[in-house]
Amino acid sequence: MTLRTLFVKIFLCFWLAAALLIVSLNVMLWVSTSSEPNPEKRRGAFGEALNLYAESAVQVYDREGRQAFGQYVDRSRKDAGTEIDLFDGKGDPIAGPSSPDTAKVAQEIQQSGEHVSHLTSLGRLTWGRPVIAPSGKSYIFVTRLRQPYVPRQLPLTGVIFTILASGLIAFLLARYLTSPVKKLQTAVQSFAAGNLAARVTPELGNRKDELAELGREFDHMAERIQALINSQKRLLADISHELRSPLARLSVALELARKNSNEKAEPALDRIEKEGERLNKLVGQLLALTRLESGAEKISSETVMLEDLVQQIVDDANYEAKPLHKEVIVTQLQACRVIGSPELLRSAIENVIRNAVRYTPAAAEVEVCLQWKLDTAELTVTDHGPGVPESELKNIFQPFYRVSEARERSSGGAGLGLSIADRTVKLHGGTIEASNTESGLRVTIHLPLAPNHRPPDADSSHAAFSPASLASG
């Protein structure tokens, strides 16, 4: 999971916000309480209580004697955790001192005659004042309170715990918000990959928020696209059938006409036949192109031996090129295995080679070279034709594109062959590009190699194919 995912973003943002809030609240609280350590100044009631406490303790000692005071001190320690020390007017201890702090405070009071309070490092308040008993004797009262008021230290464990808890909440919140997005993404990916039945609403359960709304909108869209693609597929099949049926009848009627006509009609009938074939080829190419572009074509994933395919296509092309005194030669043919549809790849490569044959002048050659580099198969087809203007090189893969109207007409191309090659190669995850060489046009096709593209070594297969192993079989 990268830092860029929505989940991580939401999770981190919420957690950070919560953590900042918790820390700043605690700091504010800490600052406000620790900036004024003197409780009597801060809160009059607290100071009054301490005064009362001091007076009552002194009265107990003064009236009821040392023993009762001892019980009073014990009770205070037990019930409130408060230490009480009592000194006489000269600062000599009567009860206590319970700690060096109290002795020090008593000394300070004896010297100043004022009440004194100290905040020790442990957060305990040591407080004392001189008290005149009703009997007229003067005493010094010092007390150490266990936890006199709100914490003055940052409660680290508490803060960490709250931050962790807020982290859990942020995690759950982020998951709640992003899980429908994830489901939507899965559905969209599956839809884009060709599963037109992919829907997201059943995955979202009873959610009724904006994301569920989005999911429903996606489903509506998916439904429409599915209907459109299905109707396009049907339309393609219908067009194919409806356009070809008259062509099939035409060709039979033509042959009947030939039988019943004299020689004079031959050139015209030949022409009708040729145009019929051209129309038929064009229909085929248009359908192929539409199918490729609509995504209606499902690519099979067979392992294709590209070298065999290329050799077969070259053989076939020579069959047609030889009568025109042209030749297709193979300069290099390395074994290349690619994954894809052999039929689509065949038609793509065939279109490129035929195009090259068309533009190569008589008595010239078309060079075909197949080799692999790293993880791609590279097929180059070079002709000795006039080439294509540099600025037009990218356009030759557009449907019905013509470099020169007149020349293309005379050579009889429909202008769809290279478009079909382009779409097919792209569907197979490859690239196709054209460049000019000194001799003519070069079309280069790159196709990703199959993981197992290297054929078994000829030597090792020979060794394995032993007569002994066959004799038993």
Add this chain to the structure above:
Amino acid sequence: MLGQSSAKIREKMIPILIIDDDVELTKLLEEYLQGEQFELTAAHDGPGGLEKALSNTYSVVVLDVMLPGMSGLDVLKQLRQKSSAPVLMLTARGSELDRILGLELGADDYLAKPFNPRELVARLRAILRRTNNAPSAAAPIHIADLELHPESRSVTCGGKPVTLTGAEFDLLYTFLRSPGKIISREDLTQAALGRPMSPMDRSIDVHVSNLRRKLGTYDGNHERIKAIRGSGYIYLLPGEQP
């Protein structure tokens, strides 16, 4: 005079069944094929065509793959369960899958639609030439675990009978008559399909791959029939490498 000659023609007429839903096309074909000594009967849907084809009164069945109701491939599948009548398939151009499926289901040859009727006649004649070959009295051929009996047109592999279509049998017979020698795809097409190979014609490769599949490999991992790039195919003798 006219009646006499037409009667004479009818005598030589070869009965052909076409299963195609295009009524106008079948009418035109009927007229055209009449001049070529074929008597065409047409059926316009799958079940009707199948019924007629099963009557075994036709020399060749021409079957369109695109049929309303029952697909041509289904008709072929059902026909092959009961009859070995030669079948020529009509497929849509560019639909390789139909073609390969059809040949695998036991069609003898195919023709892409729209077709030139002269080509249709040539294909029909090729099929007829092959099927009319009188059972050969040639001696059986044994190579390793394979036995081929020309007189009964039967093949056994490892003692088990192998069911081959007519084209596949002729193909294997051609291979076994010159084992260990490279035979060009043109020669194989001529021998197995009875017609010259046309450019972009892959039917021989489909037949070869069907044959490979049906015969299996030597010893589980060595191909019996190997493709030689740019040349053709070779039937390997056991323990042999080209």
